[in-house]
Amino acid sequence: MSIPKSGLRRKLKNSFKDWILDSTSHGFPKIFKTERLSLKVMWTIGLCISIGFCSYLIARSIMNYVQFGVTTTIRYKTEIPMDLPAVSICQNLMFSTQKSAEFKENVWRKNGIEDIFNSTFLSTFFASNYQESMNLIITEYFSRLNALNYNLNSEIKKTFGFNLEEIMISCFIGTLECKKDDFIWYFDQFYGNCYLFNTGKFENGTVKEKYTQSDLGYFGGIRFEFLNKIKPVENYTISKGFHLTIFDSNSTANSQKGLDISPKVLTNIMLKKRKITQLPDPYSECLIDHSSFQSSEVYQSTLKKSETYSQDICYDICFQEYLISKCNCSDPNKPFFKNVKNCLTIEEIFCVFIAYTEFMAKLDVKVTCSKHCPLECETVQYDYTSSFSEYPTNIQARGILNYLSRRNISNNYSLDEIINNSLQVNIYHAQLKLETIEESKQMELVDLISNIGGILGLFIGISILSFAELIEICLEILFVIFETKNKAKIINVESKINQIKV
Incomplete structure (x- = not known):
């Protein structure tokens, strides 16, 4: 049924x-x-x-x-004492000594340049409607490339620029005098002889205590006083002054992000410290887990340059890898990557220009370097505002002259020369608060x-x-x-x- x-x-x-x-x-x-x-x-x-x-x-x-939207939260956290930043101190030119002038002239002669403004070589290979300006740029570039040659040892490079003891009149943190071992020499790719200050390390790499600020105003911060005298090579210089880069001590100084300080001026640099924390992929392009990049030579070389990873440095090394594959030489302007010769000949420099143009204009840098260079999720930045006033007064200039005479390094400077070449910089936190910018999931x-x-x-x-x-x-x-x-x-x-x- x-x-x-x-x-x-x-x-x-x-x-x-x-x-x-x-x-x-x-x-x-x-x-x-x-x-x-x-x-x-x-x-x-x-x-x-x-x-x-x-x-x-x-x-x-x-x-x-x-x-994967995010909500950005801005908070201000009081920090007393507050860490002062690391500072890179450079003169506004790479070559400022008699030996450096001789080095430059030797480089020019090797490239067939006897007179900068009447050079057949420059007008032929680097023709321009603004030939005089172009000649200055090219000769400075040639000189800089040769100075950055990896085969030149540090002692030779030190003779190209200033000695800190000769140009620094005073250095204070609040009322505390700076020490000699607070400064670490390094050779910058654009400015040559430079000194790092307040990095939290001695020159041998061991850790030291960083300077801090506990009081508001410039009396609680860093004060530098310099004498910018470059008399032996003044006829070969394009600009005068100092170049300071303010950065977090856990990162590496990038002089391209610095600021120029002019003689005859007192410059106040008021800082605001900011810490930015992003959410990782898929909420942003940054990555916390870098394990997939460990096999990359470019990534590993980047880690050796700084205590904390930096995508900017990684991109420079990524270009260096591309350049080596195209020209069989490396650009000394970029971080060291592999033990290959520098691009110093005319043919090699032309190859660098072509490779750089292809890399930046024809290739997608982001895509090309993405397999080597992840974006970091946490960064520390220093924003700053500057104010200026005339410096020095006559009484300050006389004090500087007396100080130089007492140290037997006056070099027969006149009072007018002191006034025209001295400068002071005050670097301090405008407020003892840390600005934090944090992302949180919107949903x-x-x-x-x-x-x-x-x-x-x-x-x-x-x-x-x-x-x-x-x-x-x-x-x-x-x-x-x-x-x-x-x-x-x-x-x-x-x-x-x-x-x-x-």
Whole structure:
């Protein structure tokens, strides 16, 4: 005896109707419960509109979630004492001694340059409508490349520029005098002889205590006083003054981000320290986990340049790798990467120009270097504002002259020369507060679930328990089918028994 299909359909229909009428959702029970057609139509239209709005808002919530938006929070945290920044001190030119002038002239002669402004070599290979300016740029570039030659030892390079003891008149942190071992010499790619101050390290790399600021105003910060005298090579210089770079002591000085300080001026540099923390991918392009880059030579070379990883340095080394592959030589302007010769000949320098143009203009640097150079998620920056006043006064100039005479390094400077070449710099925090900029997720997964739940509850009246009703109706259907089959089997057995008895 087979199961009557009409009976099964009737039971399923009744079970479904009972489930709808008992449902906690809105709309559906009303449609099945009311006997009036007009009310059925009204509830059906209302339910369709509600489902439409509900679907739209749920889709919008999901789209907002997968956009991985962030909320940026800015806070100010008082820090007393507050670490003073590291400072790179350079003169505004690489060559400022008689030996450096001789070195430059030797480089020019090797390249067929006897007179800077009347050079056939320069006007032929580097023709320009502004030939005089171009000649100064090219000769300075040639000289700088040769000075950066990896084969030149540090002692030779030190003779090209200033000695800190000769040009520094005074150095104070508050009322505390600076020490000689506070300064570390290094040779910068653009400015030559430079000195690092307040890096938290001695020259041998061991850790030392950093200077801090506890009082507001420039009396609590760093004060440098310099005498910018470059008399032996003044005829070969383009500009005069000093170049300071202010940076976090855990990073590396980038002189291209520094500022020029002019003679005859007192410069106040008021700092604001900022710490930026970004959320990693997919919320930004930065990465916390750099394990996938460990096999990259470019990445490993970057880590050797600084205590903390820097994408800017990594990009420079990435270009260096590209240049070596194209020209079989390296650019001494960029960080050292591999033990290959410098690009110093005319042919090699032209190759550098072509490779640089291709790398920057034709290639997508971001894509080319992405396999080597992830973006860091945390950075420390120093914003600053500057103010200026005339310096020195006559009494200050006389004090400087007396100081130089007492140290027997006056070099017969006149009072006018002191006035025209001395300068003072004050570097201090404008406020003893750290500005922190932190990103947080605009929408967590729990927020998405809450939004969807709220929308479903508002428009359809569904809660989390309403989904259990779906399980209930599925089980109810199975029970109805199972019970109907069992009942049919029992009837079939009883029918056969009755037939046997007869």
